[in-house]
Amino acid sequence: MTSSDILAGLNEQQVEAVTAGEGPVLVLAGPGSGKTRVLTHRIAYLIEKHGVRPWHIMAVTFTNKAAREMENRIVGLLGDSGKIDGLSIGTFHATCARILRREADFTPPFSSSYTIFDTADQLAAMKRALADLNLDPKKNTPNSMLSRVSAVKNELLGPGDVAANDYRAEIFQRVYEHYNSLLRASNARDFDDLLMHTVLLFRNHPDVLERYQRRYPFILVDEFQDTNIAQYTLVGQLVAHHRNLFAVGDPDQSIYAFRGADHRNVQRFRQDFPDTQTILLEQNYRSHQAILDAAMGVIDRNPGRIRKQLFSKDTEGPLLVLKEAYNEDNEAQFIIDTIIDLTNRGEYGMGDFAIMYRTNAQSRALEEAFLRAGIPYRLVGATRFYARREVKDVLAFLRLIHNPSDIVSLQRVINLPPRGIGQKTQQTLDAWAQELDVTSGEALLYLLDEDPEDAPFSGRSRSTLARFAELLRSWLEQRDTLTPVELLSLVLEDTAYLNYLDDGSADGQSRVENVLELRGVASGYDGLDLTTFLEEVSLVADTDTRDDDTQAPTLLTLHSAKGLEFPVVFITGLEEGVLPHSRSIEAVEESADSSAIQEERRLLYVGITRTEQRLYMLYTFRRSLYGYSDTNRPSRFLYDIPESVFEYSDLRQRGQATTDARAYREMTTWAQTTTPRPPRSSKTKPARFKAGTVVWHKKYGEGVVVGSRARGDIEEVNVLFPGGSGEKTIMADFLKPVDQD
DNA sequence: GGCTCATATTTTTTT
DNA sequence: AATATGAGCC
Numbered sequence A: 001m002t003s004s005d006i007l008a009g010l011n012e013q014q015v016e017a018v019t020a021g022e023g024p025v026l027v028l029a030g031p032g033s034g035k036t037r038v039l040t041h042r043i044a045y046l047i048e049k050h051g052v053r054p055w056h057i058m059a060v061t062f063t064n065k066a067a068r069e070m071e072n073r074i075v076g077l078l079g080d081s082g083k084i085d086g087l088s089i090g091t092f093h094a095t096c097a098r099i100l101r102r103e104a105d106f107t108p109p110f111s112s113s114y115t116i117f118d119t120a121d122q123l124a125a126m127k128r129a130l131a132d133l134n135l136d137p138k139k140n141t142p143n144s145m146l147s148r149v150s151a152v153k154n155e156l157l158g159p160g161d162v163a164a165n166d167y168r169a170e171i172f173q174r175v176y177e178h179y180n181s182l183l184r185a186s187n188a189r190d191f192d193d194l195l196m197h198t199v200l201l202f203r204n205h206p207d208v209l210e211r212y213q214r215r216y217p218f219i220l221v222d223e224f225q226d227t228n229i230a231q232y233t234l235v236g237q238l239v240a241h242h243r244n245l246f247a248v249g250d251p252d253q254s255i256y257a258f259r260g261a262d263h264r265n266v267q268r269f270r271q272d273f274p275d276t277q278t279i280l281l282e283q284n285y286r287s288h289q290a291i292l293d294a295a296m297g298v299i300d301r302n303p304g305r306i307r308k309q310l311f312s313k314d315t316e317g318p319l320l321v322l323k324e325a326y327n328e329d330n331e332a333q334f335i336i337d338t339i340i341d342l343t344n345r346g347e348y349g350m351g352d353f354a355i356m357y358r359t360n361a362q363s364r365a366l367e368e369a370f371l372r373a374g375i376p377y378r379l380v381g382a383t384r385f386y387a388r389r390e391v392k393d394v395l396a397f398l399r400l401i402h403n404p405s406d407i408v409s410l411q412r413v414i415n416l417p418p419r420g421i422g423q424k425t426q427q428t429l430d431a432w433a434q435e436l437d438v439t440s441g442e443a444l445l446y447l448l449d450e451d452p453e454d455a456p457f458s459g460r461s462r463s464t465l466a467r468f469a470e471l472l473r474s475w476l477e478q479r480d481t482l483t484p485v486e487l488l489s490l491v492l493e494d495t496a497y498l499n500y501l502d503d504g505s506a507d508g509q510s511r512v513e514n515v516l517e518l519r520g521v522a523s524g525y526d527g528l529d530l531t532t533f534l535e536e537v538s539l540v541a542d543t544d545t546r547d548d549d550t551q552a553p554t555l556l557t558l559h560s561a562k563g564l565e566f567p568v569v570f571i572t573g574l575e576e577g578v579l580p581h582s583r584s585i586e587a588v589e590e591s592a593d594s595s596a597i598q599e600e601r602r603l604l605y606v607g608i609t610r611t612e613q614r615l616y617m618l619y620t621f622r623r624s625l626y627g628y629s630d631t632n633r634p635s636r637f638l639y640d641i642p643e644s645v646f647e648y649s650d651l652r653q654r655g656q657a658t659t660d661a662r663a664y665r666e667m668t669t670w671a672q673t674t675t676p677r678p679p680r681s682s683k684t685k686p687a688r689f690k691a692g693t694v695v696w697h698k699k700y701g702e703g704v705v706v707g708s709r710a711r712g713d714i715e716e717v718n719v720l721f722p723g724g725s726g727e728k729t730i731m732a733d734f735l736k737p738v739d740q741d
Numbered sequence B: 001g002g003c004t005c006a007t008a009t010t011t012t013t014t015t
Numbered sequence C: 001a002a003t004a005t006g007a008g009c010c
Helices: A003-007 A012-018 A035-048 A063-079 A090-100 A117-131 A142-154 A167-185 A191-204 A206-217 A228-240 A266-273 A289-299 A328-344 A360-373 A389-403 A407-415 A423-436 A438-452 A459-478 A486-494 A495-502 A505-523 A530-539 A581-590 A595-608 A637-639 A662-673
Strands: A024-029 A057-061 A086-092 A115-117 A188-190 A218-223 A247-251 A278-282 A318-326 A352-359 A554-559 A566-571 A613-620 A624-625 A628-632 A648-649 A695-698 A699-711 A716-721 A724-729 A735-737
Touching: A003 A012, A003 A035, A012 A035, A012 A278, A024 A266, A035 A057, A035 A063, A035 A115, A035 A247, A057 A063, A086 A090, A090 A191, A090 A530, A115 A117, A115 A191, A115 A530, A117 A142, A117 A167, A117 A188, A117 A218, A117 A407, A142 A191, A142 A228, A188 A191, A191 A206, A206 A228, A228 A247, A228 A266, A228 A407, A247 A389, A289 A318, A289 A595, A289 A613, A289 A637, A318 A328, A318 A724, A328 A352, A328 A360, A328 A554, A328 A566, A328 A613, A360 A554, A389 A407, A389 A459, A389 A486, A389 A495, A389 A505, A389 A530, A407 A438, A423 A438, A438 A459, A459 A486, A459 A566, A486 A495, A486 A505, A486 A530, A486 A624, A530 A554, A530 A595, A554 A624, A566 A595, A581 A595, A595 A637, A648 A724, A695 A716
Parallel strands: A024 A247, A024 A278, A057 A086, A057 A218, A115 A188, A218 A247, A318 A613, A318 A648, A352 A554, A352 A566, A566 A613
Antiparallel strands: A624 A628, A695 A699, A695 A735, A699 A716, A716 A724
């Protein structure tokens, strides 16, 4: 293969980017402009044309999935997988995790067998930290403390660097300090530590940094707009010497500010490297013009950005559909009907559809509808396999074996299945360990091995502890001779964990199956050690490795849609309070900070621009959220989309009437003129309908009111319909009293 | 110490 | 709606 083959099919700007000389290169690209393609071609180009050895290249992506895809594409370009041997492609976190493991000598007290704490582990550690400090977890909630810790870690601030100028700040500082020390004692790092500790390692050990600079003279970063301070600093350290940084990104697609991403890093990059070549990729190869017009309508309302004129050669394409559904079930049904219709016409296969939503909770109604319709679907993310209790339990056993100091894992499994080690005993153990200045796991082994006279346990709890310690001891002895899957099987056998799970319920059965599936995963690590297995499992939390080839509609959040594209896209829940999310609306109302709303806008922009051909946007009149059903107004963003892009739209820009049935029309008009969530204190209007009244409903006909509840402006009426329909709960606006003359 | 039931609290998005 | 914590009882 020659280099001209690698450049085949690229446009002028793309070629310019791929063949750019060495030194800093920044590719600013719009959606669908092939920026990931440019990145992969660049790698292939460096290897093929410049003779760069693949092990001299480090490419950093945002998700594991993107990394895999990129790898496949490069192999496709080079035609031989052997040509990329040693190429390092992965996420920031995975890359850092590996560096920290390899350089453990420079990062005491962490050893190379350190544990990675995921969100749930962090929460457990934080709860413990708050308890240790005698702080009220109701006043300082573990979650809020964790998000603050995460925020400062992303800015590379240690406990000594955060302000402690008032009482609350001082509390936070102490919590942060103690939380960190708990992690340190457990030989554990959280996700943010992976980045921060790597930066600190390089800062404190220039010789180590230099080794990595020499090792990776070519650094490429995808989705650069989503880097946070720590990641930006890390990149800066690695390229400081050779300056071969190739970064691609789109500030309009920055949707991770909530975890510290700062799209201003794009500007910062140009300041820090004044000789940066900036290359713009503007032409869109994914969508047709109407979709781009809709996308621009949404994003152009964001202030302070460089406006991009998105254009496509594809000027003809199906116009968009904006549909109002009554509730989430109708919304789902509309989607199902549309999918069936489009596939019946032979235009699309089942794998061509994507259904996107703001929050994972919204997937439920959709899943139920798909199940009812008997259509298989692919669900991305959501109930993550590795977040399941039973999977976490089994992994906690393995992690404890891997690292007996891990207090969070120990706490998780010490009484699992219940073996008589209750809270009281655990507290005593912790206190005793503290006295001995060791971790609880070590104390446990000490109890077994030394059988000390002065251990503060009753006879019974001492013997149960010793029995568990024996288990742990025997596992530790076999740790280095068994493969991960053998070790896992041994644990299951020794603890009878599967028996404990299998309580006869269907739920228990599926839990057993999940554990068996985990065992299946582990068996893929036969030649590898436990450390590698646990590290990958902590960092590859994607479920989408399975079912990748099944041809079925994909359900996913707008966030996880980034980087993907689909012929037909449904964006659901386009309502105030959902998109934009109520939290973001609150942020604006409370502090006049519109950045959260701007991010929601970008999120919708990302969703719209995933579409190749057909885009359906949906909002509902009524939606159940947090167990409460409430009415919503259409999203403010919808009003920014030019009406001309729609083939069909239910949205009345100026409130004018449509041809819908009158009762329904009254209701929607009402919906637009009322606030979505009346405060609890708002006056409840008197009920309009009393029991016994005869009423008429569009669908069910005549019925008799049996009861009515009013709350705020909403009145719901129970109506008994003769003739099979039975009793229904109906919005008052749907009903008209029937004159009894 | 452990189990069951009742109450509270929660959900934004991900490595 | 689903899960986490807490009280009360065995």
